[in-house]
Amino acid sequence: MNTKAEQKHDNLELPEEHGPFHIIGDVHGCFKELVALLRQLEYEINFNADEQRYLVKAPDSCTAVFVGDLVDRGPNSPEVLRLVMDMVDQGLAYCVSGNHDDKLYRMLIGRQVKIRHGLELTVEQLKSYDSTFLKRVEMFLSSLPHHIILDEGRLVVAHAGLEEHLHGRNTRGVRELCLYGPTTGETDEKGLAIRLDWAADYCGKAIVVYGHTPVHEPHWRNNTINIDTGCVFGGRLTSLTYPDHVLTSVDSYDTYADSVRPFIRYHQHH
Template identity: 45%
Template sequence: MEKVDIIGDVHGCYEELHNLFEELGYQKEKEYSHPDERIPIFLGDITDRGPQSLKVIELVYHLVIIQKKARYVPGNHCNKLYRFFLGNKVQQRHGLETTVEEYNQLSRKEQAEVRQKFMTLYENAPLYLQLPKMKAIVAHAGIKEEYIGRSDKKVKTFILYGDITGDFTEDGRPVRKDWAKEYEGADWIVYGHTPVMSPRIVHRTINIDTGCVFGNALSAFRLPEKEVVNVPSKQPLMKEKFTYFD
């Protein structure tokens, strides 16, 4: 049976990603590979806020597109960066400004290469990933049971942004409903998007965004083992950025 390691929101934390690969048993000579041929799956938001977003793009592009030894689904930050690269007018805040700052330091040739690589990665990615043999689905912010198999605008909004209400907290974060409490499906839903201090399991859902970019940890969920592996963050801890559930 295929074995996978689903990796939470990296957000430009390249060093922690390297450490996580080592902790998961991947070996690097010229490329990352696993002696058991495990497949890494990135669940989106690979860039923004962290210190080395462009190096993460390069690595993920190489693993997914060139080597075809990894898989990737986009997150909301990926979608925004893609729209930036399209030339659309997007607000450079909430983390995008850090990636753009890195990008602006490159030569025009290097910029074109980074833009092409990320756009290729994004355009070849499924909205979410179904793993029928493992009875699991990888979706950036999660997915409701009734949305599985669909990819319309309503489903795309949910997968990228979560179960948003349209309201915002005092510090500007969108208010989201706790959709996982209502989930009763047979498949595991592996997601991220909402930073939590430790992986949160509710029914057959697990949130593995343990807020690496906010100073906590970078986590992976291994299937079929249903095991969590994580490494500590090297970023300053910002406890106010995490969601705490009752």
């Protein structure tokens, strides 16, 4: 089996798209917080019950860009998927694949995956949705790029970030880096992969916006910024407006999951 849907190696290059963009961090099923953040950014969101879809109106020529990990751990992954799929269908959003989205996709196409790290909640939540919806989710997840290049190459969005010399490259290795970030190949005492801090040495011209590893505060480092502020772990859901570099966030309504990894702090002040 080597169908296009199963390869999923593509990146997406949209040099003519200049924004403004609202780049949104890891949602992880936090549907209410996502709606609150979008409304704060002046998106209008209405649910059409007959069509079972969200009708969204974006503020002045703005486009949302999701850094991936739409699902798992949080209270309502299916509606997060529906809202993001509807926004993409309406031409109002782009989305890259996160490692959690990729794992859900592999499960939906019948691969053997371990149902843990919050996937068990998504599976449970999807039980009340019909096969048409599940098929739509599968098709959507199969179409997600592993990184997106925007604004004449000035902006790159990848779930776990990506070093400059790999921007625009399509290999299995690049895809793995976009989904999981670089690791040492070793695990810590909790059995978690030891991650390498690729952003510490980044010296590329393109701004790279990413998530994957929760941080207390988004902090610019060498033209990169991690905007995963751990909403599902009781943190916040954050958006970066590009090119203005404005950060907007909403507090999580609850702590839906316990973080196995501590949030990263780049500064020692509180």
